[in-house]
Amino acid sequence: MTHPPTGPSGPSASAAALLEVTGLTKHFPVRGGWRRSGVVRAVDGVDFAVRRGETLGLVGESGCGKTTTGRMLVRLLEPTGGRIVFEGRDITHAKRRGLRPLRQDLQIIFQDPYASLNPRHTVGKIVAMPLVVNGIKPPGGVKRRVQELLEIVGLNPEHYNRYPHEFSGGQRQRIGVARALALRPKLIVADEPVSALDVSIQAQIINLLRGLQRELGLAFVFIAHDLAVVRHFCQRVAVMYLGKIVEIGDRDDIYQRPAHPYTRALLSAIPDVAQPNGRALRDTEEAGGGAAGNGPAGRIRLTGDVPTPLNPPSGCRFRTRCWKAQEKCAVQEPPLADIGGRGGALVACHFPETEPLR
Amino acid sequence: MTAAVIPETPGAYTGAAPYLQVRDLSVRFATEDGVVRAVDGVSFAVERGRTLGIVGESGSGKSVTSLAILGLHDPKRTTIAGQILLGGRDIVGLDEESIRRLRGRDMAMIFQDPLSALHPYYTVGRQVAEAYRVHHPDASWREAHRRAVEMLDRVGIPQPARRANQHPHEFSGGMRQRAMIAMALVNNPELLIADEPTTALDVTVQAQILDLLADLQREFHSAIILITHDLGVVSQVADDVLVMYAGRAVEYGTAEQVLRRPQHPYTWGLLSSVPSLHGDPDADLIPIRGNPPSMIHPPPGCAFHPRCGYALLGSASTPGAAAGACEVDVPQLRQVQERGHTVACHLPEGKRVEIYRRDIAQAGVVR
Numbered sequence: 001m002t003h004p005p006t007g008p009s010g011p012s013a014s015a016a017a018l019l020e021v022t023g024l025t026k027h028f029p030v031r032g033g034w035r036r037s038g039v040v041r042a043v044d045g046v047d048f049a050v051r052r053g054e055t056l057g058l059v060g061e062s063g064c065g066k067t068t069t070g071r072m073l074v075r076l077l078e079p080t081g082g083r084i085v086f087e088g089r090d091i092t093h094a095k096r097r098g099l100r101p102l103r104q105d106l107q108i109i110f111q112d113p114y115a116s117l118n119p120r121h122t123v124g125k126i127v128a129m130p131l132v133v134n135g136i137k138p139p140g141g142v143k144r145r146v147q148e149l150l151e152i153v154g155l156n157p158e159h160y161n162r163y164p165h166e167f168s169g170g171q172r173q174r175i176g177v178a179r180a181l182a183l184r185p186k187l188i189v190a191d192e193p194v195s196a197l198d199v200s201i202q203a204q205i206i207n208l209l210r211g212l213q214r215e216l217g218l219a220f221v222f223i224a225h226d227l228a229v230v231r232h233f234c235q236r237v238a239v240m241y242l243g244k245i246v247e248i249g250d251r252d253d254i255y256q257r258p259a260h261p262y263t264r265a266l267l268s269a270i271p272d273v274a275q276p277n278g279r280a281l282r283d284t285e286e287a288g289g290g291a292a293g294n295g296p297a298g299r300i301r302l303t304g305d306v307p308t309p310l311n312p313p314s315g316c317r318f319r320t321r322c323w324k325a326q327e328k329c330a331v332q333e334p335p336l337a338d339i340g341g342r343g344g345a346l347v348a349c350h351f352p353e354t355e356p357l358r
Numbered sequence: 359m360t361a362a363v364i365p366e367t368p369g370a371y372t373g374a375a376p377y378l379q380v381r382d383l384s385v386r387f388a389t390e391d392g393v394v395r396a397v398d399g400v401s402f403a404v405e406r407g408r409t410l411g412i413v414g415e416s417g418s419g420k421s422v423t424s425l426a427i428l429g430l431h432d433p434k435r436t437t438i439a440g441q442i443l444l445g446g447r448d449i450v451g452l453d454e455e456s457i458r459r460l461r462g463r464d465m466a467m468i469f470q471d472p473l474s475a476l477h478p479y480y481t482v483g484r485q486v487a488e489a490y491r492v493h494h495p496d497a498s499w500r501e502a503h504r505r506a507v508e509m510l511d512r513v514g515i516p517q518p519a520r521r522a523n524q525h526p527h528e529f530s531g532g533m534r535q536r537a538m539i540a541m542a543l544v545n546n547p548e549l550l551i552a553d554e555p556t557t558a559l560d561v562t563v564q565a566q567i568l569d570l571l572a573d574l575q576r577e578f579h580s581a582i583i584l585i586t587h588d589l590g591v592v593s594q595v596a597d598d599v600l601v602m603y604a605g606r607a608v609e610y611g612t613a614e615q616v617l618r619r620p621q622h623p624y625t626w627g628l629l630s631s632v633p634s635l636h637g638d639p640d641a642d643l644i645p646i647r648g649n650p651p652s653m654i655h656p657p658p659g660c661a662f663h664p665r666c667g668y669a670l671l672g673s674a675s676t677p678g679a680a681a682g683a684c685e686v687d688v689p690q691l692r693q694v695q696e697r698g699h700t701v702a703c704h705l706p707e708g709k710r711v712e713i714y715r716r717d718i719a720q721a722g723v724v725r
Contacts, residue, residue, distance in 0.1 A: 061560035062531075168649045198415040199587055203631035203645035210642065225560065228633040232643060251639065269565040271590030273617060273629060274636040301569065302562040305530040 017049040017085075018219050019073070019187055024082035026068050030310065040309050042068040044243035045082065047336070050187065055213060055220040057234030059227055059266070063306050064240040066223045070189045073221060074108045075099055086187075104134060107180040111192035113172035117164040123150070123175055124160040130182040149178040154208060170201035177208065187219040194229060206232060227270055231255055239263045242309055242317040245336060249345020257342055259352035261300075262318045267357070268300040316350065324351045375446060376403035377581045378427070378465075378549050383440035385419070385426050392654045396422040398605040399440070401691075404581040404598075406548060409572075411596030411613070412585045413628070417650050419605035420585045424551045427583075428467055429457035444549065463493040466542035470554040472534035476526040482537045483507060483522025490544045509540040514570060532563035539570065546578060553585045568595050589632055593617055601625050604651050604661035607691055611699035621694055621701040621710045623666045626718045659685040660704065668713060670704055 024046045027039040043065040050056045058066040071077040073084060075094065084092045091102055107130075110116035117126055127146045131138065138145035147157035153174040164172055173193060180188050190209065194202040210233060212218055224230050230237055231251060238248040239260065247260040258264050302321045307313055315333050319325035328350050336346040341354065385397040397419040404410045414420040425431050426438055429449070442449050444464060449457065469475040477485055486506035491497055497505070503522070510518035513536040526534055535555065542550060552571065556564035572595055575582055586592055592599055592613065599616040601609040601624065609622040620626055627646035648665040651657055663669040663684040672682025683704040691700040694707050703710065 061562065170649060198650065199589070200415060200627060200631050200646035201649070203633075203643035204647075206633070207642050207645060226633075227561075228635050231635060231639045232633040255635065255639075265562055267635065269561040270635060271565075271568070271588065271594040272635050273589045273593045273632060274634045301565055303566070305532045305563060306560070 016051050018052045018054075018087060019050040019221075020083075020085040021049065021069075021073070022047050022083045022085075024069065024072060024084065025080045026065070026072060026077060027080045038310055041243050041312060042309055043072070044312075046240075046243075046245050048238055048245065048248060050219050050221060052186070053213070053217040053219055054236060055222055055234040057230035057237040058221060058223045058240060059225065059230050059237060060240035061225060061266075061306055063242070063309055065243040065309075066225075066240050067191055069240075070108070070191050070221060070223045073187075073189050074106050075102070076108070100134065103130075104136075104183040105186045107183065107185040107188050109173075109176050109180050109188060109190040109193045112196050113169050113176055114164075114196075116176055117172060119164050122161050122163055123155075123167075126164070126175060127178045127182055130179060134183060136183065145182070146178075149181055150175075152181065152212070153178045154204075168201075169197050170204055173197060173201075173205050174208065177205075177212070181212070181216075184216075185218070187221065189221045189223070191223045192225070193222075195224065195226065202229070209233065227255075227266055228272065239266065242306060242312050244317060244348065246318065246349070247345065247347045248336065249347075250343050253342040253345035255357075257345075257356045259339055259342070259345070259347040259354065260318075260349050261322050261324055261351075261353065264353060264357075265300045265302045265321075269302070316348070326351070376405045377445055378583075379403045379441070379443040380423070380427070381441040381443070383423065383426065383442065384438070385422050385431065386437040388435050388437075389654070394653045395605050395656070396653060397426065400600075400602070400605075400607045401440075402598075402600050402607065402610060404549070404583060406581050407575065407579045408597045409575065409582040409584055409595055410598045410600060411592035412583060412600045412602060413587065413589060413592055414602035415587055415650055417604070417653055418602040420602050421553055422605075423602075424467070424553055424583060424585055427549075428461055428465060428551065429454075430467075459493075462489060462547065463545045464547055465549040465551065466545070466547040468535075468538055468542050468550065468552040468555045470557050472531070472538045472558075473526065475538055476534060478526055481523050481525055482529065483510070486510065486522070486537065486541045486544055489541045493545045505544060506540070509544050510537065513537070513540045513543070513574070514566075515540070531559055532566060535559060535563075535567055536570065539567075539574070543574060543578065543580075547580060549581045549583070550575075551583045551585070554587070555584070556591060557586070557588070564591070571595065589617070589628055601628070604656050605653065606661065606688075606702065607700075608662065608702045609700070610691060611696075615696060615699040619696070619699075620714065620718075621699070621707065622703050623668050623705075623713075624662050626714065627665070630718060659683070659687055660689050660702075668705060 024043055026043040027041055029037065029039055031037045046069060048056065058069060060066050068077060072079045079092055083090060086102065086106065094102060124146050127149055128142050131142050131145065147160060150157045155171060155174050194205050197205060206229065213220060222230060222233050234251060236250055237254040238245045239262065241262050247254065247263045254263060258267060304321055307320055313320045315331050316329040319329040334348045334350045336348045338344060338346055339352050381401050383397055383400045387394045387396055400423060402410060412420045412423065427442055438450055440450065444460065449460065483503055483506045486509055487499065487502035490502045490505050507518045507522050510522055515521050515533060515536050529537060556567050559567060568591065584596060596613045599611065599613050600607055601616065601622065603624050609616055609620065609625050616625060620629060630644040631646055633643060646665050651661055657664050669684040670682065672685055689702040689704050691702045693700050
């Protein structure tokens, strides 16, 4: 069913890879009810690599397995299969003691800044916790390091003794970032770090993370459903659909020369203020200059919803919503392959698109 | 406070009286910590066949406005002032029974989360049929059921007769939202209020639902209010746009005016802080500094001034300007040169146009 792991995928996965993931799989057993039990194939054979200081975006719709993948990377979930190699060490099944040093290098930022901070701990305690738990005594003391961290993320170091409820959503997310930075990690998994925030605050947090990435040389796995946010943060992008990576490549390839029909559909579905295909705006602009309007391929509308990962379609999983699907797609699963003309980007499609977007 | 200027409806093209007219609406809640002015002197209008997008962040008062229109607020804690004219009739202060008769028949609502808005115990068909029977007491269940299946079909649910006998949990997120739209439209309401109707949905499904709403509007010719924090969504479907901040309208006009020639610094901030698929991806986003204000103790003067990069503050650094106007006076919505476009800002219009051209349009996000 799954194609054999092809090893580090693409030329971008050079020897300097910080994190290498091959054939990563997570199946959740489903029991009970009158229906026969089965497995949810949440992640089903995923390969990618992240280099030092690189930002990889994992994008896709709900149920595509992006969050499950992220949680396996920081080992909050035990993989069913596949390998996770961090700095040359296989950490796929590392146990508690083996995980300790790993926790310092690998951190996670959660989506919900309200649920991920203990309401009964002060900010100082929350941010100090990783240091205390790992028995680290920074020069100058824990308190000084914590205040330093608060300053780095743009919070007032004097707010050390305050509680989470005294902060707004954006500020809470900053606390989460400070906590993730406490151990000077090499890689941060950020799971939808801005999607719970107001738009005016989202930009603050994205800019903060970008600054940290540049200054501290951090690598990120940035999990998001919003392709526009990912475009502003990530150098490389992997598009997931129903537990599989359908396309992976450098940002410009994914956004300017997307080859997978699903990537095209996702890009086309984003309502973009700067793109005048809105009703009112389009009308006026057509009236104004007799503009060409949208080409026939300009607007792609997928029908239906994402199928259940309990029983994914045979062959290519996207075929049930794909307008290009043919018989072959139902029979044969397309492997992730380089179709050429792009900087090593890979796509899993029997009939990839080759025309660049306008 | 002087009575707010009632802005001209941006889309008053047909000459007909707008179906919904909201005039100087204020909504106050009594809370333990004090009175919250959730909505403060907001006026707008929506004609049949047009869509008004109300944009704002959490706490801007956009949802409270819609609940007040539908009479869904808690009357014990809420004080409503101003006028809400529905088809020419003021519905502020109507008794519960009269409002109930309007709700569902003349105006209907689509909520953000269809799973909590649908009853888990009853079949989807039964719930839609019931919504029909509330306003058609003479209709038999069979007739109502037939009507429900017809509506489910109309909103694009495949095999509607079979699906009508299923429960909400058997529907996917997008299908549930379609079912809720079917329920809202079953009585052909003239006003449809959609509060973040696509926020809980995936982008590809969101696109379907937005298209569906536009199609249904063409067919039923209803007035639609779309409440959202997402400027992208607004740009796709709205004819007119009202931008709210801290309970007040700060900018109001056609989508073209507000999104292409915005004049309020908050609108600029929203537009430049949203990441786009166009423009330079390596350029930093331009966030709005600070945090949204407390609604119990909103800042004096213009509520946006502590976050505004162009506020006229009381210092010698802004010669010629009325000292600290933004800190003292609450700006009213005023007509700009272009007809139908109103902005609540103390900066002179010429200055705003200049700042927009120089600082905002250049940033590449907004064209």
